[in-house]
Amino acid sequence: MAELVLPMQISKEALEFIIERNGEPVWVQELRYKAWDVFEQTPMPTPKDEEWRRTDLKAFRLTEYLPISLPNYDGVSSLDVLPNELQVFLHPGSEEGNVAGLLVHHGSKAVYRWLSDEVERKGVIFTDIATALREHSDLLNGRLHQLVLPSENKFVALHAALMNSGAFVYVPPRVRLELPLHLFFWLDAERSSLFDHLLIVADRESEVIVMAHYASPQGEFSALSSGAVEIFAEPSSQVYFISLQEWGNRVYDFHFVRANIRRDAYMRWVLTAFGGKLWRVNCHSKLVELGASTDMLGMSVGSGIQQFDHHTFQEHVAPQCKSDLLFKVVLMDRASSIYRGLIKVHKNAQGTDAYQANRNLLLSPKAKADSMPLLEIEANEVRCTHGATIGRVDEHQLFYLMSRGIARRQAEKIIVDGFLRPVIDKVPVQWFGEKMQELLDAKMLEEAKRLGYA
Amino acid sequence: MSDALEIRNLKVAVDGREILKGVNLIVPKGEIHALMGPNGSGKSTLAQTLLGHPRYEVLEGEALWKGQNILELSPDERAKLGLFLAFQHPIEIPGVILGNFLHIAYQTVKGVEIPIGQFNRILMQKMRMLDIDPSFIGRGLNEGFSGGERKRCEILQMAVLEPEFSVMDETDSGLDIDGVRIVANAVNKLYEQSGGQMGFLIITHYSRILRYIQPLHKVHVMMDGQVVLSSGPELADELEEKGYDWLEEKLKAEGAIA
Numbered sequence: 001m002a003e004l005v006l007p008m009q010i011s012k013e014a015l016e017f018i019i020e021r022n023g024e025p026v027w028v029q030e031l032r033y034k035a036w037d038v039f040e041q042t043p044m045p046t047p048k049d050e051e052w053r054r055t056d057l058k059a060f061r062l063t064e065y066l067p068i069s070l071p072n073y074d075g076v077s078s079l080d081v082l083p084n085e086l087q088v089f090l091h092p093g094s095e096e097g098n099v100a101g102l103l104v105h106h107g108s109k110a111v112y113r114w115l116s117d118e119v120e121r122k123g124v125i126f127t128d129i130a131t132a133l134r135e136h137s138d139l140l141n142g143r144l145h146q147l148v149l150p151s152e153n154k155f156v157a158l159h160a161a162l163m164n165s166g167a168f169v170y171v172p173p174r175v176r177l178e179l180p181l182h183l184f185f186w187l188d189a190e191r192s193s194l195f196d197h198l199l200i201v202a203d204r205e206s207e208v209i210v211m212a213h214y215a216s217p218q219g220e221f222s223a224l225s226s227g228a229v230e231i232f233a234e235p236s237s238q239v240y241f242i243s244l245q246e247w248g249n250r251v252y253d254f255h256f257v258r259a260n261i262r263r264d265a266y267m268r269w270v271l272t273a274f275g276g277k278l279w280r281v282n283c284h285s286k287l288v289e290l291g292a293s294t295d296m297l298g299m300s301v302g303s304g305i306q307q308f309d310h311h312t313f314q315e316h317v318a319p320q321c322k323s324d325l326l327f328k329v330v331l332m333d334r335a336s337s338i339y340r341g342l343i344k345v346h347k348n349a350q351g352t353d354a355y356q357a358n359r360n361l362l363l364s365p366k367a368k369a370d371s372m373p374l375l376e377i378e379a380n381e382v383r384c385t386h387g388a389t390i391g392r393v394d395e396h397q398l399f400y401l402m403s404r405g406i407a408r409r410q411a412e413k414i415i416v417d418g419f420l421r422p423v424i425d426k427v428p429v430q431w432f433g434e435k436m437q438e439l440l441d442a443k444m445l446e447e448a449k450r451l452g453y454a
Numbered sequence: 455m456s457d458a459l460e461i462r463n464l465k466v467a468v469d470g471r472e473i474l475k476g477v478n479l480i481v482p483k484g485e486i487h488a489l490m491g492p493n494g495s496g497k498s499t500l501a502q503t504l505l506g507h508p509r510y511e512v513l514e515g516e517a518l519w520k521g522q523n524i525l526e527l528s529p530d531e532r533a534k535l536g537l538f539l540a541f542q543h544p545i546e547i548p549g550v551i552l553g554n555f556l557h558i559a560y561q562t563v564k565g566v567e568i569p570i571g572q573f574n575r576i577l578m579q580k581m582r583m584l585d586i587d588p589s590f591i592g593r594g595l596n597e598g599f600s601g602g603e604r605k606r607c608e609i610l611q612m613a614v615l616e617p618e619f620s621v622m623d624e625t626d627s628g629l630d631i632d633g634v635r636i637v638a639n640a641v642n643k644l645y646e647q648s649g650g651q652m653g654f655l656i657i658t659h660y661s662r663i664l665r666y667i668q669p670l671h672k673v674h675v676m677m678d679g680q681v682v683l684s685s686g687p688e689l690a691d692e693l694e695e696k697g698y699d700w701l702e703e704k705l706k707a708e709g710a711i712a
Binding site for chain 1 (some may be wrong): 505507508509529532533534538539542544547548551555558559562563592595611629648707
């Protein structure tokens with residue numbers, strides 16, 4: 001095989017490079033080429049597109065990004081030999097005994113994989129996406145990109161064409177994993193791209209927690225991430241997907257996450273974001289059979305000029321399903337947030353119980369939030385409620401805490417912690433929730449320092 | 455410097471409207487005083503002003519405590535000087551766990567560091583003393599609390615933070631007679647535990663709580679933004695019997711108020 005030349009631009013050559021490098025089956029190649037065509041034919045979204053009306057892409061240039069980044073070492077068999085800057089994110093918590101499996105990506109390369117013997121013996125598949133496409137093609141064919149469709153917009157098309165990383169999880173019927181599967185992505189090549197795809201199949205009556213953790217250097221570092229998550233929650237399964245995004249403040253991230261939830265199955269999302277210049281997430285729970293339910297939680301904490309853009313979709317296709325959504329946003333400095341959430345109840349979905357809440361807490365006069373709840377109800381026996389609030393720290397609450405001896409900044413911090421607690425409490429893995437709390441503490445401390453309070 | 459809370463000619467406005475029109479009041483340390491008065495007379499304005507609610511604008515006057523005009527301090531600084539306010543309407547702060555919050559408050563007010571385990575033992579002991587359910591510790595601060603629970607939570611905070619001087623703003627309002635008794639007993643206990651060193655200003659509309667307070671040193675009456683009468687504890691019973699209108703007319707006849 002001729003030496004492969006790493007492509008330097010987002011291009012069809014990059015697509016061919018990835019296919020060749022991974023040795024992918026024909027159906028995947030076809031999927032990629034088709035997606036590439038969509039990508040080329042679709043114009044870049046502009047403020048004229050309703051869904052992108054308030055998303056600021058003025059400074060964004062696709063041509064500035066490399067399609068793939070590969071560190072100059074091969075996979076390792078021990079966490080200890082990973083580069084130091086990467087290891088710090090993996091302690092504590094990611095070691096054996098705390099997780100059922102761990103998959104580490106450095107750039108587009110899966111560099112470390114571990115799955116406990118016990119879990120492997122139960123038939124659980126947990127592997128990087130390139131390996132999965134070669135070895136489990138039959139399980140992926142008919143599922144990959146069947147929920148997140150390359151035709152839906154330019155970024156998904158780009159993602160599907162240049163998918164360069166990710167994981168496949170399969171949990172057999174009745175297998176319940178007590179410990180989580182942990183995915184860690186470290187992106188450190190300047191101007192590189194991460195197009196990670198996570199495909200999760202939880203078979204009947206199975207239970208699984210998947211945690212996806214994204215990090216990069218802070219400061220001047222720029223990169224592009226466009227990931228997709230597809231979750232198949234088969235009947236009576238329980239799936240927890242928890243994501244933690246702590247990119248540097250110049251990274252653009254466009255994420256599309258979707259679950260197909262079948263009879264009596266339960267799906268919980270907890271999507272948390274601290275980093276990025278732009279974090280745009282589309283989260284969709286599709287309740288397709290009787291008795292399916294979902295909790296959708298989000299937490300975004302912004303400072304500087306960070307922009308968070310949340311799009312949620314609670315789709316009730318079948319009767320007697322339940323969805324409960326809570327997205328909480330804290331904004332400092334000039335950070336901004338958009339929330340656009342749709343509850344759709346199809347004609348057949350009688351007995352729907354849907355709730356949606358978006359709560360925004362502004363900690364500075366220049367922070368800005370927008371909230372647009374939307375309802376589309378075609379059935380008549382439903383219970384749908386939604387609420388949106390945008391507010392500042394309550395003066396009465398502050399006074400109450402201060403009257404107990406607590407200084408203003410600390411009182412404000414206590415109120416913010418309390419505000420976000422209902423989301424962090426929904427993280428089923430304690431140490432991962434604690435990591436989120438630490439990031440929140442650090443981010444608020446940094447802001448206090450900037451303002452000269454600490 | 456005198457060992458008392460001393461309020462001198464205090465004038466306070468809310469949203470530009472003058473509510474306190476020159477309040478003069480002295481409560482020495484080690485004494486329990488009641489401040490009574492009809493609705494709208496300015497009692498709660500005085501309470502909130504003493505701890506520094508930002509909505510209340512001090513126009514004139516001072517409040518001296520430990521040689522300082524506390525009106526110039528932020529609310530947390532006042533708390534660190536040993537002052538406490540039991541709120542008439544305790545504020546709900548969702549997601550803030552009562553035990554954690556009190557742990558932080560305890561450390562800042564006392565200026566000590568104490569591990570959470572050790573603090574929880576103190577907290578449990580106070581809860582036993584006040585007959586409060588231990589499950590309170592893990593609940594959100596006043597989150598979903600009934601009116602009675604909120605008042606008890608105020609008393610618990612006071613017991614834990616052990617202030618030198620406590621202003622209690624209609625803690626008895628909205629409580630049934632058992633609730634009122636619990637509050638009064640707590641005041642008596644804390645006073646006793648302080649070796650008679652603590653000061654209280656108990657603000658109330660009704661005299662029923664005062665019947666259980668031991669010892670009650672003085673009763674003041676506030677009308678239209680001023681303290682118009684100060685007397686012994688017997689005044690509380692007289693007011694209960696004859697009402698504020700009686701007093702107002704009496705004072706008018708005496709030329710004490712306009």
